[in-house]
Amino acid sequence: MLTAEEKTSVTALFGKVKVDEVGGEALGRLLVVYPWTQRFFEHFGDLSTADAVMGNPQVKAHGKKVLESFSDGLKHLDDLKGAFAKLSELHCDKLHVDPENFRLLGNVLVVVLARRFGGEFTPELQASFQKVVTGVANALAHRYH
Amino acid sequence: MSLTRAERTIIVSMWSKISTQADAIGTETLERLFSCYPQAKTYFPHFDLHSGSAQLRAHGSKVVAAVGDAVKSIDNVAIALSKLSELHAYVLRVDPVNFKFLSHCLLVTLASHFPADFTADAHAAWDKFLSIVSGVLTEKYR
Numbered sequence: 001m002l003t004a005e006e007k008t009s010v011t012a013l014f015g016k017v018k019v020d021e022v023g024g025e026a027l028g029r030l031l032v033v034y035p036w037t038q039r040f041f042e043h044f045g046d047l048s049t050a051d052a053v054m055g056n057p058q059v060k061a062h063g064k065k066v067l068e069s070f071s072d073g074l075k076h077l078d079d080l081k082g083a084f085a086k087l088s089e090l091h092c093d094k095l096h097v098d099p100e101n102f103r104l105l106g107n108v109l110v111v112v113l114a115r116r117f118g119g120e121f122t123p124e125l126q127a128s129f130q131k132v133v134t135g136v137a138n139a140l141a142h143r144y145h
Numbered sequence: 146m147s148l149t150r151a152e153r154t155i156i157v158s159m160w161s162k163i164s165t166q167a168d169a170i171g172t173e174t175l176e177r178l179f180s181c182y183p184q185a186k187t188y189f190p191h192f193d194l195h196s197g198s199a200q201l202r203a204h205g206s207k208v209v210a211a212v213g214d215a216v217k218s219i220d221n222v223a224i225a226l227s228k229l230s231e232l233h234a235y236v237l238r239v240d241p242v243n244f245k246f247l248s249h250c251l252l253v254t255l256a257s258h259f260p261a262d263f264t265a266d267a268h269a270a271w272d273k274f275l276s277i278v279s280g281v282l283t284e285k286y287r
Contacts, residue, residue, distance in 0.1 A: 028265060029265050029268055032265040032266070032268070032269050033265070033268050033269040033272050050264070050265040050266045050269070053265065054265050107249055110249075110253060111249075111252050111253055111256045111268065112256075114253040114254075114256040114257040115256035115257065115260045115263055116260070117257070118257050118258070118260060119257065121253075121257055123173070123176045123177040123179075123180040123181070123196075124180055126177055126180065126181055126253060127177075127180040127181045130181045130182075
């Protein structure tokens with residue numbers, strides 16, 4: 001999937017990511033740009049405006065959790081399906097999340113990285129990250145039944 | 146799906162900034178498209194798609210100019226892009242999935258060039274607007 005070079009460049013960029021901030025921003029933007037995704041978070045309190053969402057402490061906390069998990073996954077780029085097996089079962093059996101949402105979140109994460117890294121987030125680096133987010137989304141969908 | 150007044154305001158005001166770098170934005174968007182979604186290259190066998198190619202720059206300008214036309218007629222995108230819609234339906238016949246890819250790459254390019262302006266609200270407005278543009282360009286497909 002990724003060449004050794006791509007793995008190095010992805011890991012290098014992600015090493016600079018402030019996981020708690022980026023996670024919160026990505027999840028927040030998912031909920032703002034695709035408001036139907038709020039269906040999973042009705043217990044999060046005020047999601048009525050973009051400002052409310054982006055400032056919501058539960059969104060930030062959950063975003064951090066999600067990105068930490070994603071971060072862990074990056075250490076297992078050769079076996080994402082194995083790395084995310086348990087989480088896949090959880091998202092299917094307990095959380096009932098349509099895997100399409102993983103694809104949406106992956107693309108939102110790419111936009112957030114572009115916003116934070118600007119020119120450093122080159123087309124080539126984006127291409128590598130697109131492969132990673134697709135791999136993670138597929139891994140999270142893999143155990144669905 | 147149609148834009149709220151607030152969304153229209155965001156897009157029009159951001160466009161005045163974007164248009165000053167229109168060509169660079171267009172070129173970069175296409176570079177991102179072809180890097181990330183190689184299947185999009187199948188529509189351009191006749192092009193030199195290497196970074197810096199004159200054809201890439203020219204086509205990037207064209208694409209961004211069309212987006213600009215849609216922005217200028219934001220209240221009636223269907224009329225503004227009617228000819229382009231026919232072109233895509235009867236001549237180019239680009240598979241609709243590619244509009245999603247192109248829209249995503251344009252969002253990434255905008256986020257990278259305008260980090261402060263590209264707020265969550267702006268992100269939502271642009272995603273919605275490009276979705277509308279894509280819909281117009283594919284509405285005559287069948």
